[in-house]
Every structure is written in C-alpha cells, then in structure tokens.
Amino acid sequence: MDINNDGHADIISGSWPGEIFLFRGTENHSFTAPEMIKDKDGKFINIGGGIRKQTMFNPWDQDPPEGLLIAGYAKFEHTPDGTFVNYHGQRLESTPERPIGITGTASAAHAADWDSDGDYDLIIGTVTGNVYLVQNEGTPESYVFGREKHIQAGGQAIDVERSAAPFTADWDGDGDLDLLVGADDGSVSLYQNTGTTKSSELASAVQLVPPVEKIPYQHPPREVRRGSRSRICVTDWNEDGRLDLLVGDLAVQEPNLPEPTPEQKAEHAEIRKELDKFEEHYRTLSEKLFVKDQARTKEQIEQIEKEQQEVSDRMTELYSKLPAESERHGWIWLFLRKEINRISAD
Numbered sequence: 001m002d003i004n005n006d007g008h009a010d011i012i013s014g015s016w017p018g019e020i021f022l023f024r025g026t027e028n029h030s031f032t033a034p035e036m037i038k039d040k041d042g043k044f045i046n047i048g049g050g051i052r053k054q055t056m057f058n059p060w061d062q063d064p065p066e067g068l069l070i071a072g073y074a075k076f077e078h079t080p081d082g083t084f085v086n087y088h089g090q091r092l093e094s095t096p097e098r099p100i101g102i103t104g105t106a107s108a109a110h111a112a113d114w115d116s117d118g119d120y121d122l123i124i125g126t127v128t129g130n131v132y133l134v135q136n137e138g139t140p141e142s143y144v145f146g147r148e149k150h151i152q153a154g155g156q157a158i159d160v161e162r163s164a165a166p167f168t169a170d171w172d173g174d175g176d177l178d179l180l181v182g183a184d185d186g187s188v189s190l191y192q193n194t195g196t197t198k199s200s201e202l203a204s205a206v207q208l209v210p211p212v213e214k215i216p217y218q219h220p221p222r223e224v225r226r227g228s229r230s231r232i233c234v235t236d237w238n239e240d241g242r243l244d245l246l247v248g249d250l251a252v253q254e255p256n257l258p259e260p261t262p263e264q265k266a267e268h269a270e271i272r273k274e275l276d277k278f279e280e281h282y283r284t285l286s287e288k289l290f291v292k293d294q295a296r297t298k299e300q301i302e303q304i305e306k307e308q309q310e311v312s313d314r315m316t317e318l319y320s321k322l323p324a325e326s327e328r329h330g331w332i333w334l335f336l337r338k339e340i341n342r343i344s345a346d
Helices: 262-290 298-319
Strands: 011-013 021-023 050-055 066-071 074-079 082-087 090-094 100-103 108-112 121-125 131-136 145-150 165-169 178-182 188-191 206-209 228-235 244-253 327-329 332-339 342-345
Touching: 011 108, 074 100, 090 100, 108 165, 121 165, 165 228, 178 228, 206 244, 262 298
Parallel strands: 066 100
Antiparallel strands: 011 021, 050 066, 074 082, 082 090, 108 121, 121 131, 131 145, 165 178, 178 188, 188 206, 228 244, 244 327, 244 332, 332 342
16 A cells, blocks of 8 residues: 555554554665554544543442543653643643543554545544544545545444454455455454445445354463454455455463473462452552542552552562463464355365
C-alpha cells in the first residue's frame, strides 16, 4: 500500500488505544517512525475515542466518584505533586475525587480504494464490533480524511462479535471490492458487494469461518487449536487462481512442561499458601484506598499506595516461582479456497 504515491510501500496500523498509525516507506526499504494520522480538522483519528465522564466503579465504594475515562493514546505520570494523565497535549490531574482511567477502542485499520477514485480510504473496525469508512477527500499524493461513516450491510450497520477486523478483496471475482470481517469470537464473515465499484452496496453476512469454542484461561487444553480475535489477510496462497484466507488469532494453551517432582509440588504448595496471604492483604489495602475517608491525609494515602505496591511486587515474585497454568499464542491459519463461494480448512 502506497498512501502518498511516492513509489514506496507504506504500512497502516490500528492500535489498542485506537489511534491509526502510518509507517512511511523509504528508499532503502525501511520505514520511518510511526506517526498518528489526523483527519481534515487536524484531529487524530480514533473512532469512539476521547474523554468522557464516567462513574469509576470499585467493589468497596458504595458511592463511587464520577471521574474521567480516556479512550486513546494516554499515559499516566506519577509525580511528587500528584498523578497526571497526558493525552494529546492535555495534562489532567487524577484525584480521589475525580479519578481518571485509560482504555482503548482496539482499532483495526485497512487501507483500500473503496470508492474507486484513485486514492486510499480507511476501513476501520473497533472493539464494539462496528466497521467504519473514513473516505480520503484528498488526492493520491496527499491524503485528507473526512468523518467516519458506519458501513452498512443488508440495510443495517455491520456489528460483529466485538473486535471487528476488516479486509477488502474481490472475493467473488466480479470486479468490485467485497468486505471480510474477523471478530473476537474467531469467526470470519463475508459481505458481498452487490453494487458497483464507485457505489458499494453490501449484502448481509455470510459466515466463511465459524466461531471457536471458548477456552478457559485456567486449565486450558494442551493441544493446538484455533483461537479468538481473528485478523485477516486475503491472497492466492497456492497460486491456483482462487483467493485464500490467512487468519491470525489469539490462543490459550496449557504449557508443555515436565511433570513436577514431589519436592517441587510441596514447594509450590507452600508458595500458594503465601500467595493467599498476600492477596488477602492486597484486597484489604485496596479497600482502604478506595473507600472514601475525609479524615485520611494525603500522606496516609501515599503510604497505603506504597505498601500496596510492595505487596504487588512480592506477589509478582511469588508467581514467577510457580509453573504457568496457561500461555498465549498467536497462530496463523491457512484456509484454502476450493470453489467460488465455498471455503475449507487445510
């Protein structure tokens, strides 16, 4: 993908915070440092991102305070004068009366000439499961992105099982771009373009790859199996003239570890007993920290936070001495196309 038509391939990437990043290609086949893409109004593109008021729930406070939740590329800054959050040039203080939290929109970005006008548009999926079109109102050499629009299919906004990951390709071979979308449940859906190259009209979803079985993080199976959070690439993998699917995932498995000796089992049991004590202590400190107490001074709060951090560090140390109950993998699965409009796994 060459977003500025300079002859060098570029990379577009979404992110967990939600902003869209551009890695510009260079003459020596490397890439520049990532830059966040802005729209025509000079704002960083992050669909569903920004600052909003939200009640900051915690299990110990019957009257939780209203704070701010930032969805986007923000960072905490802990200083002697307090805790601050830096977000696109704004520096906001987080206090017990108005706490600040950070989350993301989990954007997945794909660049394609969706309206066939010669430049690249952005197709963006978010954690909500929706997919959006951000049209390029500029030129092939200089992009200018407009406002996002929900992409419709079958007369309704596309809404998959969270974490939508879009990809475009001429799946049915009729000369226009169809839309494929991966989802958090491991599925892949096809939305065929029944319109034209310049005026797309998508049909309702046809499921190409089914959802996966939900796997518990504790005591997962050891064998390799498909995971969740599908990410798609469409290509003719075996050069037989038919488009195939590559699907990346997030999988959880039991680690392939040797059986512990009786001595190791006894040691692990003692570590778990100690961990139980520290976890209970951590919960007690959390309750003290989050329950409102007007008589508590700033110094007392800082002391609780310090003790809580020490307990957390000790818990991390103990966990590192135990065998892992699960581990994450990112597998890539190849689905070879056998016939038009049909797909089977290999």
